[in-house]
Amino acid sequence: MFEKEKQQIVNMSLRLYNEKLIVGTWGNLSMRLKDKNGEELYLVTPSGMEYEDTKIEDLVILNEQGDIVEGHRNPTSELKMHIKIYKSINNINAIIHTHSTYATACAVAGVTIPMMVEDMIQHIGGDVRVAKYALPGTDELASYAVEALKERNGALLKNHGVIGIGKSMVDAYKSCILIEKSAKILIYAKILGHVHLLSTEDAEKMIEYYNNKYGQK
Numbered sequence: 077m078f079e080k081e082k083q084q085i086v087n088m089s090l091r092l093y094n095e096k097l098i099v100g101t102w103g104n105l106s107m108r109l110k111d112k113n114g115e116e117l118y119l120v121t122p123s124g125m126e127y128e129d130t131k132i133e134d135l136v137i138l139n140e141q142g143d144i145v146e147g148h149r150n151p152t153s154e155l156k157m158h159i160k161i162y163k164s165i166n167n168i169n170a171i172i173h174t175h176s177t178y179a180t181a182c183a184v185a186g187v188t189i190p191m192m193v194e195d196m197i198q199h200i201g202g203d204v205r206v207a208k209y210a211l212p213g214t215d216e217l218a219s220y221a222v223e224a225l226k227e228r229n230g231a232l233l234k235n236h237g238v239i240g241i242g243k244s245m246v247d248a249y250k251s252c253i254l255i256e257k258s259a260k261i262l263i264y265a266k267i268l269g270h271v272h273l274l275s276t277e278d279a280e281k282m283i284e285y286y287n288n289k290y291g292q293k
């Protein structure tokens with residue numbers, strides 16, 4: 077079941093891999109689904125598999141309790157974080173976790189990516205916070221990630237990487253790529269000199285415009 081969604085995850089994994097947002101077997105992706113009875117399900121990538129070798133049959137479907145409903149692989153080691161985010165944030169249906177270089181540099185330095193540029197502010201909904209540090213795969217990491225994601229579509233995980241969320245897989249991808257791009261801009265701007273920030277007032281106008289008027293509405 078859910079062949080289309082599985083293919084979407086496989087395609088997105090390869091895209092992230094080719095664009096070097098993920099390397100090796102690290103990072104993970106998931107989608108929130110509903111079965112025919114309206115029960116919530118989670119479609120997730122398997123643990124520790126090379127993205128180039130991952131096929132749709134390697135993906136795992138779990139129920140709300142975290143029990144495997146379909147699939148023969150072990151689910152991602154960050155399963156707790158994915159499930160906690162879905163349970164805490166109702167209006168999103170896709171999560172991507174990467175270890176992309178520039179964003180992780182900010183996460184290692186403990187630097188919030190501030191409101192500097194239009195695209196990130198509009199899509200993320202404000203600055204990109206750094207979640208408190210916790211070991212990968214733990215309940216603590218899941219809670220800290222949710223805390224940092226409050227009213228945002230993305231966050232940094234201290235000394236670890238990026239979490240991008242969205243209504244769709246493409247939206248979650250945009251969160252990850254905009255965080256990586258903004259982290260790069262922040263680092264370059266710091267090298268060049270002062271980082272000029274946008275005012276909260278202008279940022280709010282940009283978010284308002286993006287949510288209500290931007291694109292083919």
Ligand SMILES: [Zn+2]
Pocket residue numbers: 102103173174175212236237
């Ligand atoms: Zn990770």
